[in-house]
Amino acid sequence: MDANFAKENEPMYDAPLGKNDVDAKDTKIAAKDVQVYYGDTHAIKDVSVDLLDKTVTAFIGPSGCGKSTFLRCLNRMNDTIDICRVEGLIELDGEDIYDKRVDPVQLRAKVGMVFQKPNPFPKSIYDNVAYGPKIHGLAKNKAELDEIVEKALRRGAIWDEVKDRLDAPGTGLSGGQQQRLCIARAVATEPEVLLMDEPCSALDPIATAQVEELIDELRASYSVVIVTHSMQQAARVSQKTAFFHLGNLVEYGETSQIFTNPVDPRTESYITGRIG
Amino acid sequence: MTDASIGGAAAPRKKSSIHELDARTRKRNASEARFKAFGLGAILIGLFFLVTLAVSIVRSGLPAFTETVVDVEFTLSQAQFDEAESTLFKTAAYSDLFIADLRGTLEERGMQVAFDEAAIERLLGKVGGTLREFYRANPEQLGQPVAFQLPASSRVDGYFNGRVTRETLEDTRFLQGSDLDLVDALHEAGVIRQDFNWTFLTGADSGVDNPGGAGIGASVVGSFFMMLVVLVLALPIGVAASIYLEEFAPQNKFTDLIEVNISNLAAVPSIVFGILGLAVFIQFMHLPQSAPLVGGLVLTLMTLPTIIISTRAALKAVPPSIRDAALGVGASKMQAVFHHVLPLAMPGILTGTIIGLAQALGETAPLLLIGMVGFVARGYPEGFLGGFTEPNSAMPAQIYTWAARADASFYEKAWGGIIVLLVFLLLMNVIAIILRRKFERRW
Numbered sequence: 001m002d003a004n005f006a007k008e009n010e011p012m013y014d015a016p017l018g019k020n021d022v023d024a025k026d027t028k029i030a031a032k033d034v035q036v037y038y039g040d041t042h043a044i045k046d047v048s049v050d051l052l053d054k055t056v057t058a059f060i061g062p063s064g065c066g067k068s069t070f071l072r073c074l075n076r077m078n079d080t081i082d083i084c085r086v087e088g089l090i091e092l093d094g095e096d097i098y099d100k101r102v103d104p105v106q107l108r109a110k111v112g113m114v115f116q117k118p119n120p121f122p123k124s125i126y127d128n129v130a131y132g133p134k135i136h137g138l139a140k141n142k143a144e145l146d147e148i149v150e151k152a153l154r155r156g157a158i159w160d161e162v163k164d165r166l167d168a169p170g171t172g173l174s175g176g177q178q179q180r181l182c183i184a185r186a187v188a189t190e191p192e193v194l195l196m197d198e199p200c201s202a203l204d205p206i207a208t209a210q211v212e213e214l215i216d217e218l219r220a221s222y223s224v225v226i227v228t229h230s231m232q233q234a235a236r237v238s239q240k241t242a243f244f245h246l247g248n249l250v251e252y253g254e255t256s257q258i259f260t261n262p263v264d265p266r267t268e269s270y271i272t273g274r275i276g
Numbered sequence: 277m278t279d280a281s282i283g284g285a286a287a288p289r290k291k292s293s294i295h296e297l298d299a300r301t302r303k304r305n306a307s308e309a310r311f312k313a314f315g316l317g318a319i320l321i322g323l324f325f326l327v328t329l330a331v332s333i334v335r336s337g338l339p340a341f342t343e344t345v346v347d348v349e350f351t352l353s354q355a356q357f358d359e360a361e362s363t364l365f366k367t368a369a370y371s372d373l374f375i376a377d378l379r380g381t382l383e384e385r386g387m388q389v390a391f392d393e394a395a396i397e398r399l400l401g402k403v404g405g406t407l408r409e410f411y412r413a414n415p416e417q418l419g420q421p422v423a424f425q426l427p428a429s430s431r432v433d434g435y436f437n438g439r440v441t442r443e444t445l446e447d448t449r450f451l452q453g454s455d456l457d458l459v460d461a462l463h464e465a466g467v468i469r470q471d472f473n474w475t476f477l478t479g480a481d482s483g484v485d486n487p488g489g490a491g492i493g494a495s496v497v498g499s500f501f502m503m504l505v506v507l508v509l510a511l512p513i514g515v516a517a518s519i520y521l522e523e524f525a526p527q528n529k530f531t532d533l534i535e536v537n538i539s540n541l542a543a544v545p546s547i548v549f550g551i552l553g554l555a556v557f558i559q560f561m562h563l564p565q566s567a568p569l570v571g572g573l574v575l576t577l578m579t580l581p582t583i584i585i586s587t588r589a590a591l592k593a594v595p596p597s598i599r600d601a602a603l604g605v606g607a608s609k610m611q612a613v614f615h616h617v618l619p620l621a622m623p624g625i626l627t628g629t630i631i632g633l634a635q636a637l638g639e640t641a642p643l644l645l646i647g648m649v650g651f652v653a654r655g656y657p658e659g660f661l662g663g664f665t666e667p668n669s670a671m672p673a674q675i676y677t678w679a680a681r682a683d684a685s686f687y688e689k690a691w692g693g694i695i696v697l698l699v700f701l702l703l704m705n706v707i708a709i710i711l712r713r714k715f716e717r718r719w
Contacts, residue, residue, distance in 0.1 A: 075604075077600070077603065077604070080599070080600075080603065082526065082527050105606055105607070105608045106606070108603060108604060108605070108606040109605075109606035112604065112605065112606075113600075113604035114604075115597060115600055115601065115604065117597055119595075119597035119598060119600065119601040120601070121598065121601060121602075121616055122598075122620065131602075131605060131607075131615070132605035132606060132607075135605075135606065135607055135611055135615075136606060182601070185601075185605060186604065186605065188605075189605055189606055
């Protein structure tokens with residue numbers, strides 16, 4: 001079974017190894033001893049991890065292991081949940097994001113997020129993308145806003161499909177297009193980090209391929225963190241992989257190493273399909 | 277059966293045909309049929325009562341929209357005017373002149389009916405007073421023929437509407453059998469006829485002795501100003517309270533307590549709000565009695581829980597993914613709520629508000645306690661501000677007042693008032709439906 005799995009996926013790990021090799025890069029987000037509690041439940045235990053700039057980092061692990069919870073700590077989306085409590089230190093470029101002086105709104109402009117289910121606003125495609133730049137005052141006039149919207153839609157690899165119908169409602173697009181629109185919306189505010197919470201789980205294989213291709217392109221400009229249930233996807237798009245299990249960060253390292261030569265037996269069990 | 281086949285080694289399965297219903301299936305089908313029959317029966321009973329109600333309202337209320345008028349052309353010369361004004365019983369002098377004129381008119385048309393002054397008074401009320409009022413106000417009309425449309429008394433009205441017949445009529449000081457001969461004669465001559473009663477729609481309440489002149493217009497205006505107060509106060513307060521409770525307030529014992537109390541408030545009998553309004557707004561704050569302002573304040577208290585509950589339901593129905601999306605691109609909580617959540621909740625909020633207003637429009641009990649009944653709201657308020665502070669009635673209070681009066685004609689007016697009230701309620705519901713359709717968005 002083990003051997004089978006490895007053989008089947010071999011080309012996936014081997015061929016792009018050169019591409020996936022990580023150059024020396026700066027740490028973008030540093031987490032030290034992070035604990036998250038939902039009421040009395042200890043959801044994240046002692047997680048310390050350094051996420052690199054211009055790198056795709058994948059969080060994998062079985063359902064309920066806390067990977068989405070940890071992701072949502074990185075832009076303080078957990079603040080919206082009343083019973084959620086975060087301890088420990090998370091730094092963005094060396095600045096504590098849970099510091100009293102931090103306004104989460106400003107933080108979220110720097111750390112954008114794409115959600116599991118495509119969630120465009122029930123507004124036009126243009127308004128969907130223009131909303132972020134508008135509230136952050138990134139454009140001085142309509143022409144500049146048009147430019148930002150076009151650039152974001154191009155980055156979201158959806159420009160050619162929607163350029164003739166920017167006034168059409170965003171909710172009228174197909175699932176894959178909606179998700180790319182949401183990615184375009186997230187990049188329109190010029191974030192430094194892009195968090196993606198299972199962005200392809202609601203998409204068909206073709207749309208998934210498009211979004212994965214897009215993630216690879218986005219790596220050039222952003223630090224991308226992606227939560228995924230698909231190990232193949234993690235192997236395809238990421239350079240670094242973190243494996244979570246029962247709230248612990250079990251193993252973190254080069255994607256190629258995690259998938260071919262995991263250190264922890266739990267990681268091996270998971271990627272070979274014995275747990276999770 | 278299945279147990280047996282699993283446990284036993286080779287117990288043969290009992291043969292059954294799917295073309296035959298077994299006992300269990302028959303029982304199940306029977307109970308389903310019974311349930312359907314009950315449901316249909318319940319709906320039919322409901323429909324029966326609805327139709328009965330509608331028919332009886334329309335049948336009893338429609339006569340309120342017609343009036344019986346007497347068309348008379350009458351000329352008063354300056355000399356006659358001066359002479360009448362100089363007598364002791366001035367209105368009697370006018371009456372005499374009018375009767376003489378009417379006699380002449382009838383004789384011209386070759387009609388022979390005997391009537392006296394008392395009969396005319398029974399038919400048309402105090403004609404002399406009406407004439408005197410008119411000529412004193414319009415002296416330039418003296419000497420010219422003026423076409424008067426005089427409303428007939430409520431019993432004559434009832435005679436035309438079928439409420440009063442010759443069989444049921446007993447000679448009283450209000451109407452006698454001989455008067456009906458006169459009415460028939462006048463009707464034949466085309467002097468007396470039935471007309472659409474505009475006064476009922478546009479007029480104000482009249483005294484207890486003059487049902488013909490009573491109208492619901494002034495109380496519609498009173499209701500309008502009350503609804504204005506309710507809308508201006510209850511909508512912003514209610515929506516702001518619900519947004520705060522739903523989106524911003526921390527979840528703790530205190531907010532739980534507030535929530536429970538808001539729900540309880542919605543179930544408080546309206547008369548309790550009335551006595552609260554009497555104590556607080558009138559006795560303590562000394563706001564004017566019987567004023568739409570006070571009525572509006574009381575109804576605001578009543579409507580608030582309805583608006584808050586429906587607004588919170590509408591806010592809850594907005595998918596959380598929309599909030600996440602807004603927060604995810606860096607919108608503040610307030611921006612997320614006002615730019616994205618509120619527009620999506622709008623249809624629900626508007627529907628709840630209009631239903632709350634409709635409820636308030638038909639509410640009578642609290643108005644009884646703040647003095648919007650028990651007097652005669654004789655006129656329209658003066659000016660916009662006067663609409664809030666001058667004593668006035670409201671539609672349901674006016675209906676209540678009319679229903680309590682002795683004259684059967686007022687009973688008719690009460691039914692007519694109910695038709696007007698229902699038309700307004702129907703209109704508001706239609707507006708609610710239209711707004712909901714217009715603002716509804718799919719996502």
